[in-house]
Amino acid sequence: MRKTRVGVLTVALVAGSLLAGTIGPNAAADDPGAAGSDPGAAGSPAGSPALKGIDLDTVTIPELQARMHKGSLTSSELTRAYLRRIETVDSKINAVLRLSPAALRQAAASDARHRRGEARGPLDGIPVLLKDNVDTRDMPTTAGSLALAGKPPAKDAVLVTRLKRAGAVILGKTNLSEWANFRAAKPTSGWSAVGGQTHNPFVLDRNPCGSSSGSAAALAASLSQVAIGTETDGSIVCPAGMNGVVGHKPSLGLVSGTGVVPISAEQDTAGPMARNVIDTALTLSVIGDGSPPARDRATGRGERLAPGAALDPRHLREGGLKGKRIGLWRLPSLGPDVDAVMTRTAQKLRGAGAEVVEVTPPYQARLAELEFPALLSEFHRDIDAYLGTRKGPRDLAALIEFNRTHPQEQTCFAGQELFEQALAAPPTTDPEYRAMRAELADLSRRSIDETMAAHDLDAIAAPTNPPAWTTDCARGDNDVIPSSTPAAVAGYPSLSVPAGSVGELPVGVLLMAGDREDAALLSLGAAVEQQLRAWRAPRYLPTAGSATP
Template identity: 50%
Template sequence: MHRTASIGLAAACLAAAGVAQTASATAPETPATYLERIAAIDDAGPAIHAVVAIAPDPAGGAQGGAQGGAQGGGPLAGRAVLVKDNIETRDMPTTAGSLALKDNATGRDAPLVARLRAAGAVILGKTNLSEWANFRGDRSSSGWSAVGGQTRNPHALDRSPCGSSSGSGAAVAAGMAWAAIGTETDGSITCPASVAGVVGFKPTVGLVSRTYIVPISASQDTAGPMTTSVADAAMLLTAMAGTDPADPATAEAGRHAVDFAAALSGASLRGVRVGVLRGQAGTTPALTAVFDKALADMKAAGAEIVDVAFKPEARMGEAEYAVLLHEFRKGIDAYLAGLPGQPPARDLAGLIAFNKAHADAELRWYGQEIFEQALAATDEAVYRKARQDARRLAGTEGIDALLARHEVDVLVAPTTSPAWPIDPLLGDHFLDIGAGSLAAIAGYPHLTVPMGAAEGLPVGLSFIAGRWDDAKVLRVGAAYETVRSARLAPPSLRRWGE
């Protein structure tokens, strides 16, 4: 874990509690202020465990970034950004939360990181995550890794930060950076953003490079921004998006990588047809009441509310899992084989052996059943059929069909349930709420925007549309953000109910 100089705890906690979500781009604070806040509420105080590493001399880098922005017009000049610890940066190890990679200092910037630096951003440090992006074993606790420990939700310290971009969501909510970068395969940006009360955007797969990001799925992986406003997310996405010759999925990105921030100008809900997935809202009264209020806000702003009936087929989830197992085995073998230095494992079999040899630290709370299943997922015919089924059920017969049949612009639903209690022994307690898996499996854009709180726990509103409709989704989400009537409370930095 990082260590930085501490300051007065009360002052730092008050500063963190003053973080507010606004409908417009937020003014960044100095990197030094963020470092002080990290020292006071992450290392000390409530000990959220959201940040696992601080970049060498980030304040000096901030000055350089600010000067570069002033001279060269960098749109992110001097803005401090935290990066999930499965994304490579040239100046810090990239661990994926595993002790097997604790010394994985590659000296490389992922292309998305290089783009952020070129835009003037200051890479402040690395955030904790669910180890191996929550793709190692059954009964995992979101936000736990052997490297970083258990991340806690700043709105309720005993409640889950969700995963796997748990540290990124918690850090933004607690004011530890202007913004953070997360990654998602299925829900790993949108779920932690929702329960932390921040904005999270999962772009169309292929809009942002995945090179030098520890992989799970070539079909579904993407990085995306986590921020306090849709405008900030759009600014970050504009800097991150683009074609990368090393990532074939991004071949079309250049045609779709617009100025997403500029595209928000004049955003309005008037005449927008909003498809409401009521069947994905669950039955928790406190949550459905917040959802109904969000729908009422949109209707009052001129949106047309259209009920959309949908029930996902069980085969979709089964096919997705088969795809993830197969693609993870191939992807992680290639990633480990290409690492510089002498990592203790060069393939998935080596990781499994490493965890067994370090079972006290790695396997105390849960196992590596997913690793073992992935090692055996070698049937190419089964994989091809599963990928075809998953893409069809989530895309062509899922989102595409729903949008066309009901003639709606976007689909909306609660993103997920309110945060559940952290339980390292029994693991996460997910409820069947939200439609994020549709967007994840199809590879389509998915935005979550805070819509209020259920019994003091933040909940997000999801906006989903078709492939390459990223600008549209951000525009509709930004329009909702401006008319939202719910008050967004700052993080309490206490246990739930205290």
């Protein structure tokens, strides 16, 4: 098993050879001086504005920073272009909940820094959308619930503070599955009482997956350069896969969870999402905290991490897959069409020099058996602590009563069975719970570590998602997708990269690696992205099989 230390992302990553334009997922993104999109082309709905010479669908952060450095682009121009695009496009998908009143002021401040030659780094002047369970002191943070729709939090989340210090433009907040899909027994991903239903931009009656639904759908529609999602199990990578974008679930503790509405401190993490791997990695380099993570309550594990992720530029070019060993976990339960995408993926990786061997990580049935009961106990503990910092219901019991007395909370997530089960769950001091979480931690880590060691792997690959299902409040989701669970429970990194499509509907390939191997995983993901070149813009079809946007 090959190890790479997570280190600081240096200025040279942006200033050096990556600016030559070889890191974009498509050839169209390679030339910073290429002509911009036809406003009527796929991915740029008729009438949507574009910056001259810049295709918002494919441009990367290094290309944008090169233009800002030369003075041919300002953050204010870029921010206005995204704001206009939201106005033009978001009515189709309902991904953006609210816009920040400070966005243009932040952009103007970035422009002044660029003119003085004092840019703060790769995200200075870059528009970012935040999932609406990430605290912002100047905008409401609701987790999609009317119970939190009043006064904003007193402080920004730590990751928001890091974004602002790096000069990023906070564009606004995105819709999500209410309470990150941890409320009802049959939830509908992308729905919240505050924001309504988010739609998949590829086929509008299909689901965007969740819970980072709005972040992924907004990126697919090019409503922001990057976005922040959060995950307990699958909530970054599934929407990334289903909306055809990139999503990285970092190693647990690499990004601070302070100021993020919780499910479980043992598994929760915020992470970066973008249309390509380089933008994802650059965003991680900013939001990576570097402070010691909270110790694992079951095992006592904890260590200090350096912020960011160091990418080896060689891995972003041809040859980056030569000699790499990747284990393919096929998951045939996701259907023959998805399996065919994985077969084509394996063929392309082998063609680039990688060795691909088929694997089946062990212990999956036991992980599925133990995870949910553990999360119930952890949610009760952690949501009570969070609610104590906010105006509104002060604990889970009060939150349950709020939902019972507010009919708007029952229009799609009709029930709150998970809340009720969590209220009755054993406390996290209970010996039975502690044994359960310890077994989960052990088996999940072994499922990845043993598989990688047995085959001398650089990563494990699996399908991220099935084709998007139709959105149906009465039925709920059809989202039993096991590929995200080993890394999510272990606290190990995972990365979803576009792999292909079933008809109009995107399918991602999920890459997993060992503990704290975020840097190596992102480098490998960039090489996989370059070989697959599977990203494409959505067409906003009303239903599957329709031909007219």
